[in-house]
Amino acid sequence: MLGPHRREPFPGDPAGIDPSRAAVRLTQVTRTYGGGSSAVTGLDRVSTGIAAGAFTAVMGYSGSGKSTFLHCAAGLDRPTSGTVQLGGEDLGRLSEKQLIRFPRTRIGFVFQAFNLLPSLTVEQNITLPLRLAGAAPDHASVHGVTASVGLTGLLGCRPSELSGGQQQRVAIARALITRPEVLFADEPAGALGPDTAEDVLGLLRQAVTDPHRTVVMVTHDPAAARRRPARSPGRRPSCRVPARR
Numbered sequence: 662m663l664g665p666h667r668r669e670p671f672p673g674d675p676a677g678i679d680p681s682r683a684a685v686r687l688t689q690v691t692r693t694y695g696g697g698s699s700a701v702t703g704l705d706r707v708s709t710g711i712a713a714g715a716f717t718a719v720m721g722y723s724g725s726g727k728s729t730f731l732h733c734a735a736g737l738d739r740p741t742s743g744t745v746q747l748g749g750e751d752l753g754r755l756s757e758k759q760l761i762r763f764p765r766t767r768i769g770f771v772f773q774a775f776n777l778l779p780s781l782t783v784e785q786n787i788t789l790p791l792r793l794a795g796a797a798p799d800h801a802s803v804h805g806v807t808a809s810v811g812l813t814g815l816l817g818c819r820p821s822e823l824s825g826g827q828q829q830r831v832a833i834a835r836a837l838i839t840r841p842e843v844l845f846a847d848e849p850a851g852a853l854g855p856d857t858a859e860d861v862l863g864l865l866r867q868a869v870t871d872p873h874r875t876v877v878m879v880t881h882d883p884a885a886a887r888r889r890p891a892r893s894p895g896r897r898p899s900c901r902v903p904a905r906r
């Protein structure tokens with residue numbers, strides 16, 4: 662964990678990562694909120710690469726820009742300057758319409774607060790990204806992903822009928838249903854108790870056992886960042902947001 666007075670290079674700095682092995686690359690990315698004297702810099706010229714097929718944990722002190730980093734890397738937010746490449750695609754070159762469609766097919770995102778639609782059933786929540794992308798959900802995929810996150814038998818429930826851990830499992834299934842190249846998770850266990858949190862983190866570590874998948878997770882928990890996925894990428898999985906100047 663970095664403190665506000667320490668600045669260390671990113672372990673995944675582009676200088677240290679083979680460009681062909683980077684699932685996501687940020688180059689000189691700055692994100693400023695507001696303007697004038699009240700402007701806040703969420704990210705300040707961050708350059709880094711996320712190794713493809715690895716489980717990478719993003720850590721840093723509160724307010725250091727972890728969520729901003731994740732949103733820019735996933736294309737959910739546009740940087741004020743700099744470039745983000747995901748799977749070789751420069752997200753800055755995409756139109757608003759293309760950028761909205763992009764996450765539904767190429768990335769999955771898991772939020773701390775689950776962000777499920779309360780009026781939809783578990784099955785409808787899980788298949789929503791497919792339906793928004795105009796694809797018909799096939800039962801084998803739905804049941805496969807549901808079983809992989811331990812939700813078999815709960816497809817007809819509404820989110821309000823589920824525990825927090827079960828709701829986060831639904832959110833993970835929803836993120837995985839499109840078979841994304843990169844799965845982003847922002848404090849996915851932040852709203853859960855320790856045992857449930859461990860289950861949810863285990864599912865994310867399991868997700869990277871698919872050789873074509875990269876997982877990037879923001880966490881405050883050094884233990885969660887240190888634990889290796891089932892198929893270890895062979896090095897310590899960590900990535901740190903440098904202190905803002």
Ligand SMILES: Nc1ncnc2c1ncn2[C@@H]1O[C@H](COP(=O)(O)OP(=O)(O)OP(=O)(O)O)[C@@H](O)[C@H]1O
Binds near residue numbers: 695724729
């Ligand atoms: N929408 C916004 N409008 C204005 N400022 C923002 C906005 N989003 C983030 N910020 C600011 O940008 C900085 C980085 O915020 P960010 O949420 O990315 O940090 P974080 O490391 O994820 O924090 P935490 O660990 O507390 O969730 C903070 O100073 C925050 O106040």
